[in-house]
Amino acid sequence: MDFTLSEEQQLFRDALAKFVQNEYAFEARRKIVASAQGWSGEVWARLAAMGALAVPFAEADGGLGGSGVDLMVVMQELGRGIAVEPYLATVVLGGGAVAAAGSPAQRQALLPGLIAGERQLALAYAEPGARHDLHDVQASARREGAGYVLSGRKATVLNGATADTLVVSARTAGARRDAQGVTLFLVARGAQGVSLSDYRTIDGLRAADLVLDGVRLGADAVLGPVDGGLAPLERAVDLGAAALCAEAVGVIEQLNALTLDYLRTRRQFGQPIGRFQALQHRAVDMLVHAEQVKSIVCLAASAAQSADERERRRAVSAAKSLVGRSGRAVAKEATQLHGGMGVTLELPAAHYAKRLTMIDFWLGDSDWHTERFAAASA
Amino acid sequence: MDLHYTPEEQAFRAEVREFVRARLPRDISAKVLGHRRLAKDDYVRWQKILHERGWIAAGWPVEHGGTGWSAVQQHIFDEECAAAGAPRLIPFGLNMVAPVIMQFGSEQQKRRYLPRILSSEDWWCQGYSEPGSGSDLASLKTRAVRQGDHYVVNGQKTWTTLAQYADMIFCLVRTDSSVKPQEGISFLLIDMHAPGVTVRPLYLYDEEHEVNEVFFDDVKVPLENLVGSEGKGWTYAKYLLGHERTGITGVGASKRELALLKEIAAQQAKDGRPLAADPVFRQRLAQVEIDLLALEMTLLRVLSSRTKPGPEASILKIKGTEVQQALTELMMDALGPLALPFSRTAIEEGGSAAPLAPDYAAPLAARYFNWRKTSIYGGSNEIQRNIIAQQVLGL
Numbered sequence: 001m002d003f004t005l006s007e008e009q010q011l012f013r014d015a016l017a018k019f020v021q022n023e024y025a026f027e028a029r030r031k032i033v034a035s036a037q038g039w040s041g042e043v044w045a046r047l048a049a050m051g052a053l054a055v056p057f058a059e060a061d062g063g064l065g066g067s068g069v070d071l072m073v074v075m076q077e078l079g080r081g082i083a084v085e086p087y088l089a090t091v092v093l094g095g096g097a098v099a100a101a102g103s104p105a106q107r108q109a110l111l112p113g114l115i116a117g118e119r120q121l122a123l124a125y126a127e128p129g130a131r132h133d134l135h136d137v138q139a140s141a142r143r144e145g146a147g148y149v150l151s152g153r154k155a156t157v158l159n160g161a162t163a164d165t166l167v168v169s170a171r172t173a174g175a176r177r178d179a180q181g182v183t184l185f186l187v188a189r190g191a192q193g194v195s196l197s198d199y200r201t202i203d204g205l206r207a208a209d210l211v212l213d214g215v216r217l218g219a220d221a222v223l224g225p226v227d228g229g230l231a232p233l234e235r236a237v238d239l240g241a242a243a244l245c246a247e248a249v250g251v252i253e254q255l256n257a258l259t260l261d262y263l264r265t266r267r268q269f270g271q272p273i274g275r276f277q278a279l280q281h282r283a284v285d286m287l288v289h290a291e292q293v294k295s296i297v298c299l300a301a302s303a304a305q306s307a308d309e310r311e312r313r314r315a316v317s318a319a320k321s322l323v324g325r326s327g328r329a330v331a332k333e334a335t336q337l338h339g340g341m342g343v344t345l346e347l348p349a350a351h352y353a354k355r356l357t358m359i360d361f362w363l364g365d366s367d368w369h370t371e372r373f374a375a376a377s378a
Numbered sequence: 379m380d381l382h383y384t385p386e387e388q389a390f391r392a393e394v395r396e397f398v399r400a401r402l403p404r405d406i407s408a409k410v411l412g413h414r415r416l417a418k419d420d421y422v423r424w425q426k427i428l429h430e431r432g433w434i435a436a437g438w439p440v441e442h443g444g445t446g447w448s449a450v451q452q453h454i455f456d457e458e459c460a461a462a463g464a465p466r467l468i469p470f471g472l473n474m475v476a477p478v479i480m481q482f483g484s485e486q487q488k489r490r491y492l493p494r495i496l497s498s499e500d501w502w503c504q505g506y507s508e509p510g511s512g513s514d515l516a517s518l519k520t521r522a523v524r525q526g527d528h529y530v531v532n533g534q535k536t537w538t539t540l541a542q543y544a545d546m547i548f549c550l551v552r553t554d555s556s557v558k559p560q561e562g563i564s565f566l567l568i569d570m571h572a573p574g575v576t577v578r579p580l581y582l583y584d585e586e587h588e589v590n591e592v593f594f595d596d597v598k599v600p601l602e603n604l605v606g607s608e609g610k611g612w613t614y615a616k617y618l619l620g621h622e623r624t625g626i627t628g629v630g631a632s633k634r635e636l637a638l639l640k641e642i643a644a645q646q647a648k649d650g651r652p653l654a655a656d657p658v659f660r661q662r663l664a665q666v667e668i669d670l671l672a673l674e675m676t677l678l679r680v681l682s683s684r685t686k687p688g689p690e691a692s693i694l695k696i697k698g699t700e701v702q703q704a705l706t707e708l709m710m711d712a713l714g715p716l717a718l719p720f721s722r723t724a725i726e727e728g729g730s731a732a733p734l735a736p737d738y739a740a741p742l743a744a745r746y747f748n749w750r751k752t753s754i755y756g757g758s759n760e761i762q763r764n765i766i767a768q769q770v771l772g773l
Contacts, residue, residue: 001387001450001682002380069379260771280767287766288693295675296668302381318668325665367661374664378654 003298009073015050016077024081026348032084037162038206039085048117053091056239057099061111068239068304072246072297079250082355084204086120088247089159093240094121097167101184101224101232110165110186122163123240124154124187124210125233132364134169134233135179139212141170148172148222150185150193150215158362160208161198164189167236168212173227184229186221187212203358204351238316241363242304245297245319248359252290252330255352259283259334262349266339282333289326296322310376317373323359324366331356381675383454390451394458401427407463411638413741415586415726418501418543421465425498428467434496435472442480442488443496449681453629460630461637468540471495471502473625475548478565478614482606487567491546505535505549505568505592506615513761515550516559516612520594522551522566524601529553531568531597537755541577541590544570550611563611567603574598582751584744585722619757626756627698629674635705636667642712642738653712662711666704673697689769692762699752699759710746717743 005013023043032040047053055070057063064070071092078087091114098110098121113119130136139152150170160166166187174181187194193215196208224232263274263283273279300319306312331353335342338349345351360366383391406420428434436452438444447455467473476495479487494500511518520533531551541547547568554562568575574597579587606614643654643663653659677694680687687694710717716739719732724740731740753759767773 001383001678003679003682005379260773263773274771274773277764277767280771280773281760281763283771283773284696284763284766287771288697291676291690291693292669292672292697295679296672298379298679299381299671299675302379318671321665322668322672370661370664370668371657373668374660377664377667 005069005073009070012070013073013077016052016074017080019046019050020077020081020083024083026351029082029084029351033204038200039159039162043083043085045117047085047087048115052087053117054115056091057095057111057115061099061107062115063111068242068301069298071239071243071304072249072301075243075246076250076253079247080254082204082251082254082352084206086122086159086162088240088243089123089163090114090119090121092243093123093158093236094163094165094167096236096239097123097184097223097232098186100235101229105220106186106223119165120159120163121165121167122157122160122208123167123236124157124160125169125237126155126157128153128155132368133177134237135182135230136177137169137171137182138176139168139170141172141183141185141217143172144216147216147218148185150187150212150217152212154210154212156201156207157196157210158205158207160210161189161196161206166194166210167223168210169229169233170212179230181227182229182233183226184223184233185217186223187215187217191215191217201358203355235312237363238312239304241316241320241369242297242300244359244363245293245300245316245323248323248327248356249290249294249297251352251356251359252286252293252327255330255334255349255356256283256286256290258347258349258352259286259337262338262341279337282337286330286333289330293319293323293326314373314376317364317369317376320364321366321369321373324369327356327359328366381678383450387450387454391454391458394455395462397431397433398458398462398464401431402459402462402464403427406465409728410463410465411634412728412738413725413745414728415741416465418540421468422498422501424465425467429497434467434498435476437473438476439480442476442492449684450678453677453681457630457633460634463634466631468501469625470504470539470544470548471500471546474504474618475502475546475567478548478605478618481617482565482610482614484602484605486602487605491567500545501540501543502546502548503538503541503544503570503592505538505547507537508534509536509591513758515615516563518550518552518563520549520551521555522553522564522599524553527601529566529599529601529604531566531574531594531599533594535592535594536580536589538577538590538592539588541570541592542579542587546570547575547592548605550615553608557609560612561609563615564608565605565611565614566599567605568594568597568599572597572599582748584748586725586744586748588748626752627673627677627694628702629670629677629698632670632698632701632705633674635702635709636670639663639705639709639712642709645736646712646714646716648714659708659712663708666701666708669697669704670701673701689765692757692765692770695756696753696759696762702752703749706742706746706749709742713739713742720744 052074054063055066059065141148141150168185168187172183193213195211198208201207264272266273296319300315303312303315335353341347435444436455440446508518522529522531549566550563551566552562553564574595576593578591580589644652646653648656716735719735721731724731730737
C-alpha cells in the first residue's frame with residue numbers, strides 16, 4: 001500500500017505546477033478564455049514540448065506509456081490553473097478512443113500528430129435526450145458499398161469546433177438503447193455534410209453541437225469493431241472521467257487555498273473573519289471534502305485502465321459521484337465565504353467555483369455515477 | 379503509487395482470518411452480527427483468546443508485549459476481526475491509559491499495570507468528563523489533595539463507559555487551583571474498589587446501561603499512583619486523545635455494517651420488490667458506500683505514510699463517525715414500521731421485539747439512537763473542527 005508519487009512523477013508535477021503558476025495567471029487565463037478560439041495555441045505547444053500530450057499513449061504510438069496515476073498528476077496541475085486547453089478532449093477522450101480501438105494504421109495516422117501538438121481530436125458521443133447514457137444512440141450509420149453514410153446529431157461535444165478529427169458514435173444495428181450495434185467512426189471536421197456550431201460553456205470552455213447530414217465515409221473510417229464500439233467508448237469515457245476527477249482535485253485545492261487566504265485577510269468587526277467559528281467550521285468541511293476526494297481519486301486513477309471492467313466502473317463511478325457532490329459543496333461554501341465578492345467576476349474564486357460546479361455535468365453526473373456504482377457493487 | 383496490499387500483507391490477512399474463524403466463539407459473533415448487547419464476559423473471553431495468541435496489543439511496541447505490527451497490518455487485523463463479528467477491544471486500558479503509562483509512567487507502574495492490561499485482569503475506565511466539564515475539559519473540578527503518603531480525592535466524573543465492570547480508573551484531577559486551569563491538572567490512577575468510590579448508572583435513551591457517574595468521597599490514593607509529574611496531566615491527556623482519534627474511525631466495523639445493511643435491504647420489500655432495488659434507497663445506500671470507500675482510502679493514506687498522524691486525525695474522527703451514523707440510520711430506515719417495536723429483552727437476549735417482526739429488526743432503532751454518541755464523545759465533532767481550524771488551517 002503506497003500512496004506516494006515516484007520521483008519522476010514528482011519532477012513532472014513540479015515542472016507543470018511551475019508552468020501553470022507562471023504562465024497561467026488569472027489575467028492571462030481571462031484573455032485566453034475571451035479569445036476567438038477559446039484556448040491558447042501557445043500554451044498547447046508548451047504542453048507538447050514538455051511531453052504532457054504524450055503521457056497516456058503507448059510507447060509504440062510515440063507516447064510515454066504513462067499510467068492512470070501519471071495522467072492524474074497532469075490533470076491535477078491543469079486543474080490548479082483551471083486551464084481551458086483541450087487536454088481532456090484531445091488527449092484523453094479523442095486520443096483515448098483511438099488508442100483503445102484504433103488499428104495500427106489509424107493510430108499511426110492520428111497519434112504522433114496529436115502528441116506533437118499539431119492535431120486536435122474530440123469525442124462526439126452525447127445525444128439530445130440521451131443525458132449521460134453512452135448506449136443511447138440514434139445517429140445512424142447506413143452501409144453503402146464498402147463504406148457508410150452517417151446522419152444524426154451530437155450535443156455538447158467538448159472542443160468539437162477546433163478538432164481536426166471527431167470520433168463519433170453511431171448506430172449500425174439494433175434499437176436506440178441497445179448496447180450492441182454501436183460503432184465508432186473517425187470523421188474529418190471538414191467532411192461534406194458535417195456542420196458544427198461552436199459555443200461557450202458556463203465553466204469557461206468551448207463545446208459544439210454537431211449535425212451529420214449524409215456524411216459519406218470509407219471503410220477505413222470505422223474505429224474498432226463494427227457493432228462493438230460501446231466497450232472502447234466506455235473505456236475512453238472512463239479514463240476521461242477519472243482524469244476529470246483528478247482535475248477537480250486541483251480545482252478544489254486551489255479554491256480552498258483562495259478561500260483560506262480570504263478568511264485570513266478580510267476583516268470585519270475588527271478582526272479577520274477567519275476568527276469566527278461559524279466560518280472556521282465551514283472551512284474545515286471544505287478540507288474534509290478535499291481529503292476525501294483526493295483519496296477516491298487515487299483509487300480511480302489506479303483502476304482507470306484496469307482490465308477488470310467491474311473494478312474499473314466501480315472505482316471511476318465512486319470518484320465521479322463523490323466529486324460531483326463534494327465539488328458542488330466546496331464551490332457553494334467558497335462562494336458564501338467570499339461574501340459579495342464571491343458572486344462577481346472580479347476574484348479568481350468565482351471562476352474556480354463555476355468550473356468545479358460544472359464538472360459534475362461532464363461525462364456523467366453524480367446521480368448517474370451513483371447508480372452505476374450501485375450496479376457495479378451489487 | 380500502488381494501492382494493492384503486498385503479498386506479505388495478503389498472507390498476514392489470511393493468517394488473521396483463519397485464526398479468527400477458528401477461535402472466535404460463535405455465541406459471541408452471533409451477538410455482534412445480530413447487534414445484541416454484549417456482557418462483560420463476552421469482551422473478556424475474546425480478549426483472553428487474543429492475549430493467548432499474542433495479538434491483544436496490536437499497537438504496542440514489542441518490548442511491552444505488543445505485536446510490532448505496522449499501521450497497515452493493524453488495520454488489516456481490525457478489518458478481519460470486525461468482519462467476522464468479533465467484539466471491539468475495550469480501549470480504555472489497551473489504547474488509552476497504556477500508551478500514557480509507557481510514555482510517562484514510572485517503572486513500577488509499567489511493571490504493575492501493563493501485564494494486567496494485556497491479560498484483561500484489570501478492566502479500566504476513563505475519568506475525564508465531569509458534569510460541568512465536557513468539551514471544556516480543562517475546567518474540571520475533581521480535587522486531589524496531598525496528605526502524607528497519599529492523595530485524598532473528592533469530586534464527580536461522568537459519562538464513564540462501562541465503569542460498572544471496572545477495576546481501575548484513570549482520572550484527570552485538580553491538584554493546584556492557583557495556576558492556569560490547564561497547569562493545575564494531574565493524571566491519577568485510582569482503584570475502583572477503594573472505599574469512597576460509588577458508581578451510579580446513567581441510562582442512555584436506548585435504555586442501555588453503558589455509561590455511569592462515578593463519585594469520589596474522600597478516596598485515598600497512594601502517591602505512587604500519580605503518572606509523571608504533578609501539574610502535567612493536561613499534556614498527558616492530549617497525548618492520549620491523539621491516540622483515540624484514529625481508532626475511532628471504525629472503517630472495519632463500518633464495512634461489516636454495510637454488508638449487513640445490504641442483507642437487510644435485500645430482505646425488506648417496497649413496491650413489491652426488494653428494497654435494495656428501490657431507486658431512492660439504492661442512491662442513499664450507494665452514497666454512504668462511496669463515502670466509506672473514500673474514508674478507507676483516506677485512512678490507508680494516513681496509515682501508510684509512516685508519519686504519526688497529527689491533527690489530521692481529526693478528519694478521520696469526523697468522517698468516520700458521520701459514516702457510522704449514516705449506516706445506523708439507513709438500517710433503521712430499511713425496516714420501515716418494523717423499526718417501532720422495542721424490547722430490552724430482545725436486545726439483550728435475542729429474539730424479536732414483536733410477534734410479526736424479524737429478529738434482526740429488534741436492536742436497530744435503539745442502535746441508531748445509541749450511535750448519536752459517536753459525534754459527541756472522544757472530543758465532539760465541533761471540537762475536532764476547532765482543532766483542525768487552528769492547527770491545520772491556521773485560522
